[in-house]
Amino acid sequence: MLEQIDENPDIPVKAVQEQFQRQFAIGISRMKAYRAKKLAKKHVEGDYVEQYALLREYANELIQQNPGTTVKIEVEAGPDPGNNTRQFRRIYVCLAALKQGFKALGRDFLGLDGAFMKGPFPGQILTAVGVDSNNGIYPVAYAIVESENKDSWMWFLELLGADLDIGSNSNFTFISDRQKGILPAITRLFPCAEHRYCLRHIHENMKVSFKGDLYKEMLWKCAAATTIPEFTLAMDELKAFNKKAHLWLSKIPPLHWTRAHFSGRAVSDILLNNMCEVYNGKIVEGRDKPIISSLEYIREYLMRRIVTVLNVIENSEGLLTPKATEMFDKIKQDATHYHVQWNGGDHYQVSGKPNSARVVNLAARTCSCRGWEVTGMPCRHAVAALWEKAATGGRVGALESWVHPVYTMDRWKLVYSFKVNPINGRTLWAKIQLPTTIVPPKHHTQVGRPKKLRKRSAIELEELTQSGRLSKKQTKAACTKCKNTGHNSRICKGQAEAGTSATAGKSGKRAKVMKPGKGGN
Structure with a gap:
């Protein structure tokens, strides 16, 4: 503004001063609003540092109200053995109702994934999510760990295996991305397990060198083949189109990503780890809260979800x-x-x-x-x-x-007959008498505003429109009247009759x- 005065002396100084005062007042009001919001949020959710000291009381209350629940807390001792503080490292939770419901389901299939915490302290939420009788998500266990690496996945999977009775010789089925930490952890703990790789992540890696929708279509054709001859034919088509792409895909054992090599133990032909993606989307608002508030956000969501599914069951008929x-x-x-x-x-x-x-x-x-x-x-x-x-x-x-x-409906009802119980507020929690106190993990605060949104994949970035939404290009909309594609309800002419003959x-x-x-x- 001062430069504009130098260039144009006709601008009155008083107008500049008034504008500056208005901007200054707006800045002060915004700062006050931010501080008020921060204090209110601290009052509602609790302090980030103080909640670490209450973790033992929270775990005890959770177990008391939900008998059979598994809660494991791992801490680290400092260099001074006489120090009465222990630095938080990990916490694992497997609610009794979800544990019993998953065992009653009889579908030995779990998706594994990790998501970043968004608060001032570092960490990731590891999750294990199954598929229920209605092909909906069924979360089983979750943990907050320091990072997604081999050691943290080994710790999480050992506890999960003990809760679900998954032995080292078990023919269980997992699906995940090809994260470097999870692959050796599953191989070491469950060498007999069937480990599927999420096809979306394979395509994202493939797209780095081989771009275009035709490669995606050929990849899906190979993965969707249910017999060895059909798979071989699809791979030969890819080889005829591009030998380098065929060589790249051949390096991934087909046992991990194509239906032709899947066993029937999982009672599912799922190729994508969508169950974990859906679950992570449901708890995204709880990932920037203090640790107990974050854990409570997850538990309350799981409690509400069971009630929601029970309402659907009541209104459903048939075998x-x-x-x-x-x-x-x-x-x-x-x-x-x-x-x-x-x-x-x-x-x-x-x-x-x-x-x-x-x-x-x-x-x-x-x-x-x-x-x-x-x-x-x-x-x-x-x-x-x-x-x-x-x-x-x-x-x-x-x-x-x-x-x-x-x-069957009977199996679906049995799975959701196990309920997650509510817990008391922290004023009623029993005090745990221990000589040590849990403190937060070390963290160097990064410069700038904390990032809230997740990083989008290369595929999503290419499909984004200028408005920031995913493009609907090359997608077929379904008519809300007849459910067929190629037109909408406004121009529907009863095409449903042809599909029901x-x-x-x-x-x-x-x-x-x-x-x-x-x-x-």
Whole structure:
């Protein structure tokens, strides 16, 4: 402003002084508002430093109100052995209700991930999240550690294995990104486990050298293949397109990322670690709070979530969960396009497109497409075979009875019958008499305003629009009336009628013979 006066002496000095005073007053008011907000936040959430000293009392209260809960606190002693303070390092929590619910679920499948804390002290939240009967998230355990490394993952997984009875020879299934700390930790603790790599992270690494949607489509085609021949064919297509890309992808063992090599132990064909991403999004507002407030934010969310799911259960009907019913209805609709031949025993030959016949063994509950084996849900070939068996006088019963029990309403209700109990305020916590006090970990405050938003991946940055939102380019919107893609409700002309014509198989009738030029593989 003073430079403008020098250049233009016609500007009155009094106007400049008034403008400066207004800006100064605005700055003072903002500073007062910031201080008031900081004091209010401290009063509501508690002080960041003081809450570390209350961790033992909090853990004791949590265990008292939720018997069977596991809480482990790890501290570090300073160089002076006579010092009565211990520096916080880690805390692990596995609530009894979630532990019991996961064991009742019977789905040996967990996603593992870490997320940064956003308060003044460093740390990361490690989480283990399962998939429930409705294919929704089911958090099991969480921990706040110093950083995401091999040592912290070893500590977390050892405690998790003890809580869930996962032995070193267990055939459990994990899914995670390829973080350097988690890979050796799982290999060392659970050498017999099936470890899947999140396909999104593989694609992010692949995109550094091989850009374009065609590479993504080929990667997904390889990963989605359910049989070894289909996987080999998809890899050969990638090799013909780009030998370097094929060589890069071949270095990742297919056991970790393609359905053709998955076993059926997890009762899931999931390729993405979306369950952890969803969970981290739910607790993001609790990651910048003091440590006890952060842990309480997570516990209260888990308590509310169980109530929310129970309300959905009360309004649901049928043998299967709502999501499983939706998936199975789609399978039954696809099964109407297949032709079935019976061998007089338990084997059926199911044909769709030319040279795409599949063999179904109803006694073993398997299909050569491996869809039934991997997901636990009869594939379209198996459903067509079941209709053929019913049409020839065999005893089939309800088709839903052939689905794995993990998808049933009874199993879903059992999982959420275990409740997370509330706890008292800190004024009612029992005092823990110990000679040492827990203090926060060391931390050097960084210059500048603390970052709140997470770092976006390279894929997300490319897809962002100028408004900061993800682009909808190359996505197909679904009509809210008929649920089909390619148009919206404003111009809908009843296209849903065409998609519901082939439903005869749902009533138990014999599968239709596929018309020439239609069907699937």
